[in-house]
Amino acid sequence: MNKLMKFFFLTSALFGFSLNMQASEADLAIPDLHQGTYHIFGSAVSSWDFLFYGAMIIVGTLGFSLVLFHQIKKLKAHDSMLKVAETIYATCRTYLLQQGKFLLMLFAIVGAILCIYFFGLLGKPVHVVGEVLLFSVIGMLGSYSVAWYGIRVNTYANARTAFASLRGKPLDVVNIPLKAGMSVGLFLISLELVMMVIILLFVPRDRVGICFLGFAIGESLGASALRIAGGIFTKIADIGSDLMKVIFKVKEDDPRNPGVIADCTGDNAGDSVGPTADGFETYGVTGVALITFITLAIKDPQVQAKLIVWIFGMRFLMDFLSGCSFFINQAISKRLYSKKKFFNFENPLMRLIWIAATLCISVSFFMSHLLLSDLPNPTLWWKLAVIISCGTLAAVLIPEFTKMFTSSKSNHVQEIVTASREGGASLNILSGIVTGYLSAFWTGMLIVALMTIAYFTSETGLVEILGEHATIFAFGLVAFGFLCMGPVTIAVDSYGPVTDNAQSVFELSQIEQIPNVSQSIEKEFGFKPDFEVGKHFLEANDSAGNTFKATAKPVLIGTAVVGATTMIFSIILLLDKVGMLKLSLTDAQVILGLICGGAVIFWFSGASMQAVTTGAYRAVEFIKKNFDMNKKEADIEDSKAVVKICTQYAQKGMWNIFIALISLTLSFAFMSPNFFVAYLISIAVFGLFQAIFMANAGGSWDNAKKVVEVDLKEKNTLLHEAVVVGDTVGDPFKDTSSVSLNPIIKFSTLFGLLATEICIEMKMNPAMDYSMYIAIPFLIIGLIFVLRTFYSMRIPVEKLAEEESSEVQYKENLDEVNKDKDTDEFVSEDSDILVKETVPVDKKM
Numbered sequence: 076m077n078k079l080m081k082f083f084f085l086t087s088a089l090f091g092f093s094l095n096m097q098a099s100e101a102d103l104a105i106p107d108l109h110q111g112t113y114h115i116f117g118s119a120v121s122s123w124d125f126l127f128y129g130a131m132i133i134v135g136t137l138g139f140s141l142v143l144f145h146q147i148k149k150l151k152a153h154d155s156m157l158k159v160a161e162t163i164y165a166t167c168r169t170y171l172l173q174q175g176k177f178l179l180m181l182f183a184i185v186g187a188i189l190c191i192y193f194f195g196l197l198g199k200p201v202h203v204v205g206e207v208l209l210f211s212v213i214g215m216l217g218s219y220s221v222a223w224y225g226i227r228v229n230t231y232a233n234a235r236t237a238f239a240s241l242r243g244k245p246l247d248v249v250n251i252p253l254k255a256g257m258s259v260g261l262f263l264i265s266l267e268l269v270m271m272v273i274i275l276l277f278v279p280r281d282r283v284g285i286c287f288l289g290f291a292i293g294e295s296l297g298a299s300a301l302r303i304a305g306g307i308f309t310k311i312a313d314i315g316s317d318l319m320k321v322i323f324k325v326k327e328d329d330p331r332n333p334g335v336i337a338d339c340t341g342d343n344a345g346d347s348v349g350p351t352a353d354g355f356e357t358y359g360v361t362g363v364a365l366i367t368f369i370t371l372a373i374k375d376p377q378v379q380a381k382l383i384v385w386i387f388g389m390r391f392l393m394d395f396l397s398g399c400s401f402f403i404n405q406a407i408s409k410r411l412y413s414k415k416k417f418f419n420f421e422n423p424l425m426r427l428i429w430i431a432a433t434l435c436i437s438v439s440f441f442m443s444h445l446l447l448s449d450l451p452n453p454t455l456w457w458k459l460a461v462i463i464s465c466g467t468l469a470a471v472l473i474p475e476f477t478k479m480f481t482s483s484k485s486n487h488v489q490e491i492v493t494a495s496r497e498g499g500a501s502l503n504i505l506s507g508i509v510t511g512y513l514s515a516f517w518t519g520m521l522i523v524a525l526m527t528i529a530y531f532t533s534e535t536g537l538v539e540i541l542g543e544h545a546t547i548f549a550f551g552l553v554a555f556g557f558l559c560m561g562p563v564t565i566a567v568d569s570y571g572p573v574t575d576n577a578q579s580v581f582e583l584s585q586i587e588q589i590p591n592v593s594q595s596i597e598k599e600f601g602f603k604p605d606f607e608v609g610k611h612f613l614e615a616n617d618s619a620g621n622t623f624k625a626t627a628k629p630v631l632i633g634t635a636v637v638g639a640t641t642m643i644f645s646i647i648l649l650l651d652k653v654g655m656l657k658l659s660l661t662d663a664q665v666i667l668g669l670i671c672g673g674a675v676i677f678w679f680s681g682a683s684m685q686a687v688t689t690g691a692y693r694a695v696e697f698i699k700k701n702f703d704m705n706k707k708e709a710d711i712e713d714s715k716a717v718v719k720i721c722t723q724y725a726q727k728g729m730w731n732i733f734i735a736l737i738s739l740t741l742s743f744a745f746m747s748p749n750f751f752v753a754y755l756i757s758i759a760v761f762g763l764f765q766a767i768f769m770a771n772a773g774g775s776w777d778n779a780k781k782v783v784e785v786d787l788k789e790k791n792t793l794l795h796e797a798v799v800v801g802d803t804v805g806d807p808f809k810d811t812s813s814v815s816l817n818p819i820i821k822f823s824t825l826f827g828l829l830a831t832e833i834c835i836e837m838k839m840n841p842a843m844d845y846s847m848y849i850a851i852p853f854l855i856i857g858l859i860f861v862l863r864t865f866y867s868m869r870i871p872v873e874k875l876a877e878e879e880s881s882e883v884q885y886k887e888n889l890d891e892v893n894k895d896k897d898t899d900e901f902v903s904e905d906s907d908i909l910v911k912e913t914v915p916v917d918k919k920m
Contacts, residue, residue, distance in 0.1 A: 108122040115445060133265045147255055152237070155589060156580050167343045170340060171222065177730075206278070210289040214290040219352070229259075237578070240612040241606065249423050270290070298818045302814060303729050305725070308344045309344050312341035320791075330707065331702065339580075357638070362386065388446055424570065428563055432467055439559070462549050465526070473633065478622060491776065503779065512772075530550075557633055571623060631814075636762065655838065668751065673758075681864075688870070731868070732864055735857050738860065770809045772809070774809055
């Protein structure tokens with residue numbers, strides 16, 4: 076490894092310092108915002124003042140997110156539940172600290188490349204490069220801090236939600252996780268906006284561009300690492316924990332299961348850390364892409380300033396309106412459900428999305444008219460509002476489409492259950508795959524339809540203002556519209572890990588077994604607990620959480636793909652400017668680039684699942700050996716050991732994937748800019764459909780399991796075993812590979828911009844064209860690590876002695892399970908679905 080990294084730096088340094096280029100995407104000419112003036116309600120307001128005071132309002136929404144945080148923290152819960160929640164947070168904290176160290180290692184690589192680029196290629200002075208690195212660190216810390224905030228909110232909310240279920244009031248079970256999600260969403264978007272406005276207003280004009288670029292790379296790096304590693308961690312733990320239900324016929328989240336705490340940690344690592352860091356990065360990178368386009372494609376500084384301020388003005392308003400939609404939804408829900416004993420938990424969440432979309436679309440026309448009505452084209456304001464509304468509409472229609480395929484009430488999920496009853500795990504898996512494929516088709520067609528509306532709108536006079544590439548800007552605005560409801564999208568996504576953890580907290584607390592607990596709760600909290608109703612509420616709410624975790628995934632991946640179009644266009648503009656643009660389907664480089672993009676998407680999908688598979692094997696092997704049925708709860712050291720296994724494989728898998736990805740990106744960028752553009756387009760398109768297919772297939776398998784457990788109440792049956800197996804297949808589909816494709820696409824595009832500029836400069840000076848001498852070594856390094864993602868992560872065939880040792884321990888555990896059971900409940904050795912080979916946990920990786 077050390078030799079490879081030295082070679083990596085040596086190669087970059089050797090050729091990076093030999094170049095000198097006078098103009099770059101990093102030298103974006105951001106206009107002076109003091110010059111532009113708006114006439115709002117009879118008052119003249121400069122662009123600078125508008126952004127500054129708008130940012131102050133957003134600081135207010137940031138404060139409101141903290142108010143929600145403290146409201147959740149103040150809610151009461153039983154000590155037994157609070158202790159479990161704190162244990163989960165402690166393991167999450169350990170995981171995040173470890174990931175922080177890992178991020179620093181990755182940043183050392185990217186930081187070195189940035190120094191080579193800005194020192195060697197652009198010839199920037201030390202203080203400028205220092206600013207770039209500073210904002211890269213700020214971007215990375217932004218992704219990291221919102222991830223930490225999300226975990227802290229969720230681990231407060233999980234115990235409070237679990238305890239609230241005992242009151243028998245279902246609205247409380249919905250309100251707490253929804254309030255937690257809204258706190259995360261407002262905090263994330265508000266912090267992102269404030270950071271970007273600070274760069275836009277206070278960094279000198281000649282350095283705004285490179286600081287934005289550094290900021291975007293930093294947050295993209297943070298999101299990629301946290302999303303991929305979190306996805307691997309959570310599914311190792313989830314599979315390891317879930318399969319014990321089949322092996323030992325125990326209940327969900329049995330306290331004796333050493334994998335349960337790791338599973339709870341994984342719920343946060345994968346479903347909270349990943350989405351929050353990803354959302355933070357998506358919001359920032361899309362904004363940077365639009366600003367880049369405006370400064371490159373539009374010549375008039377006045378129009379540039381107005382459009383940049385308009386974009387931020389829209390973001391200010393949408394952030395504020397998302398908060399308003401939360402209060403409106405709360406009032407409606409209270410009126411409809413406060414006296415009901417049960418209702419569909421999905422309804423308040425879907426209503427929140429529709430309220431936010433209606434407000435955002437309506438007010439987008441008002442804001443556009445307010446800020447853009449005085450441009451030379453008097454119709455521009457409503458046309459841009461229509462284009463943004465296409466994206467906002469996508470953010471509400473995609474969840475509706477996703478529900479059709481993943482909701483526990485959907486026909487597709489019901490069909491999976493029916494297929495499983497007759498055909499077992501095999502038909503369960505086949506039916507889920509069909510669901511995923513169909514959902515990818517319809518979601519893709521929906522996105523195409525909305526982008527087509529944006530395209531035709533851009534053709535009706537926008538070229539006069541935006542130039543000949545107005546269509547690309549329109550596509551970027553569609554991505555922007557996806558994010559208009561950012562706080563709400565994040566809120567319904569963050570709802571899932573809270574409800575999942577709440578169910579686990581209930582079981583792990585063993586509150587029902589505490590002597591005289593009903594009397595003590597009635598005396599201390601003023602109500603008599605209903606444990607059976609509480610468990611039913613938590614299981615049903617977890618199903619709703621699964622559905623809305625699924626709805627957020629296509630929105631984020633759709634944003635990445637549509638937004639990547641705008642970033643890719645920056646490369647196309649540069650190629651066109653220097654006369655090197657050659658993007659024709661009859662050109663061999665383009666065809667090869669398209670094929671390579673698809674290959675990388677399928678490699679990444681397999682590599683991320685390979686890390687989950689091997690890690691889950693290690694975890695299952697350890698849990699099977701240490702599952703003591705005689706104990707009341709798992710040994711804390713055993714639980715820590717499972718967490719350690721999950722962390723080790725998450726980091727090892729992430730390290731191999733990251734080095735392979737960055738090496739392939741640099742190699743392809745240096746081979747040919749036109750080849751690289753085709754490659755980026757390919758990973759965006761292949762990634763879109765692969766991610767939607769995997770996310771929705773996994774969501775349908777997950778809720779099929781919930782239907783069997785909650786609606787049919789058929790736990791510990793052959794049907795239940797079949798749907799659990801299907802769910803374990805879907806776990807890495809929906810929570811590892813699919814969700815990680817989003818940051819992968821954006822990181823490759825953003826980081827590839829830098830390498831492409833070096834390659835273009837080399838090819839413009841044939842005497843200094845060393846591009847292939849750089850591309851080939853990086854290709855070799857990339858392929859080595861591609862091999863490592865599979866062959867260094869394989870499950871090895873162990874010696875017969877180790878196999879026999881595991882078999883003896885496994886049979887002892889089965890005997891323990893069957894000791895007090897009736898004959899018809901006997902757990903047969905033949906029902907084991909797991910391989911028996913073992914590897915010692917402390918074996919060197």
